[in-house]
Amino acid sequence: METTETVYHSNFKVGAYPFYKQLRSLDPIFPMSQTGEQTSWIVTKYDHVKELLKSKSFIKDQSKFMEHSSSEEPDLITSVFQNMMLDVDPPDHTRLRKLVQPYFNPKKIKELEPRISEIADQLLADISRKEGAIDLIEDFAFPLPIIVISELLGVPAEDRNKFRKWSQTILSAADNLEADFIHDTEDFLTYLKKLFDERKENPQEDLISSLLQAEEEGDQLNREELYSMIVLLIIAGHETTVNLIGNTMLALFEHPEQLEKLQADLTFTDSAIEEGLRFYSPVDFSTARWAEEDVDFHGRTIRRGDLVLASLSSANRDEDKFENAETFDITRSQNPHIAFGYGIHFCLGAPLARLEGNVAIKKLLTTFPDIRLYDSHPRWQHVFLLRGLSELKVAVG
Template sequence: MIDTETVFKSNFKVGAYPFYEKLRQQDPIFAMSHENGQTSWIVTKYDHVKEVLKKSSFIKDQSKFFSGSSDEEQSKILSVFRNMMLDVDPPDHTRLRKLVQPYFNPKTIKNLEPRIAEIADELLLKMKEKKGPIDLINDYAFPLPIIVISELLGVPSEDRDKFRKWSNTIVAAVDNLANTFEEDVTAFIEYLTYLFEERKDNPGDDLISKLIQAEEEGEQLNKDELYSMIVLLIIAGHETTVNLIANTMFALFEHPDQLEKLKEDFSFIETAVEEGLRYYSPVDFSTARWAEEDLEFHGKTFRRGDLVLASLSSANRDEEKFNKAGDFDITRENNPHVAFGFGIHFCLGAPLARLEGKIAIEKLLIAFPDIHLAENTSPPQFRQVFLLRGLGVLEVELDT
């Protein structure tokens, strides 16, 4: 008997992987019924997950099923999220993605490599000046991607730390963990309004200036979509990479033989990053999809408006797809994981996240070859955010 409430328990992340394994074996398309009559489905097998992510009958636009807020102020706040590229379907998704795709293609991202390396070196230099245990997330895994995405967008350096609080509020709101949601999102919108006005008067070569120009032309981007696009790029532009860097380092600490293998031969850095993405996927579940109409899916009946969640973490540990799926192996070559999703919503920032992860981890291990988990501290804990898999703190010692 599978306990439906397991998914919603505060310690779910601790036992998530055994739970996913049980689902894959006993009930891979798992129905959860809610008190309001809504049914949510968790899809756990690799092939099924890819099908959900690709199938056009599972849509993103929940407004087709649920009416919006009648509260004018709340509706204004929520409009920032309703127009996100991540949560719309074609043709709007196609139009929005086409607008920003050139800034995230592999060739463009490759040109950022020298600057990313420079940022990593600057952060590592600051870390060398510190004594005792440090929080690898606070001092390295977080600031590196937030600096990169801020520079790409054109956000002033003195404002970057604000985004951490706002981003945490937004991702925690999915789990009703943020009691300052309205206050923080309002502050975020007010800040962006100020930034947009400033950039209209003083446009630069940054992405925000280019998106404002597109909005003013009125053909490619409306005002709500402009706000949504920047919020998405700021949050998605660092959240996934923070988790990628910290999760992969944690997996290496858990598997010292693999850590030693990487330090001895950095030609494994790319496969190590890919294995980190598979083993501890930065995004646990895909964002919500909804059954557009009643349909049959591998023997299960989905009703119109049912919520469908694809478990990327489970798919990436599917024994039928990955040899020794429960092992962390930095030399794994056949590794078609779905950590960045699949289909038209495949993560736009995947090339950037991969490059940042590769540079960050290699430079960290070269600078501090004796780095290890700090002793006499609490075991690292994954944040209790349903959609994501990321550590809250990762305390390390930099030398022996």
């Protein structure tokens, strides 16, 4: 069996799926590492993952297991990540999600389709003027969702590109020098403070202005939670969709008969998006959960305070759940994947990601019917939680 050191290294993304398959067969609740009396676990089978994600026995609040050696208040950076909606339990999670849910309900998101189409058309027009190979990530998959989420939040157009470096540093925190993480996060929060001050002086019809109002009322949102919410929405609001677009296009290029089928009938776009989400899930692992008390979980004793990760990518290739699980099939009709998670932490932005992915792929294939893969060795980003490409070189004819 693999050791902890070999579970995550520079080539892990390339060989991850055979490794997951081995775990599902031999050790589906896998003790990834051990420190003292605490064990970190990876759960890989579909049914087990769904059970974990909805179980009240596994919580997000790690502070319940930490010894507080100081009575000092945590600094702002620490507070931001402790208060992030993705990493808190009810009732705080319920309260925070209720504040932003109206902006992401399917009906509200559908109203954004004309603007998303307009942005896609402009990006593709810019691409058509370029010569040589195109990086589909840099030129299309990244700018489309960052423009959309920035406009929804109320972030000025000239500031959007700053978020890519900041978000990638935060998402890669485990692989970055501590100084890089602290420096970029401080820059991010300094920028947000300035933006908050501007919006307080001049409120707009945007989500930041709405959340500032909730913070000012005091009983719905405090300042640390406000920072946390915006950081989360900016990062999650574009990173997952970048990966959805890039990963689905890669799968289509790797399966040319499926690409031809989609080009011949774009009514398959919805099911192609769902199959892309299943086949190359944009999020490899759920964020961490901890066992609130000792619990027996399918024959394994998980101790109080043990960290548990759900492998969404593995669950979505589980041969006991999906027929021909290793086959990419855009006509798959039964596709109950959990690429957006499950339970109370199901991805808030799933309707937006699906719509952006649908518009992006339809527009791309319509505008460039001869599009093809230019570099047959695409490179995956080395971010543990996510599965996304650092670049995807294509020729557009």
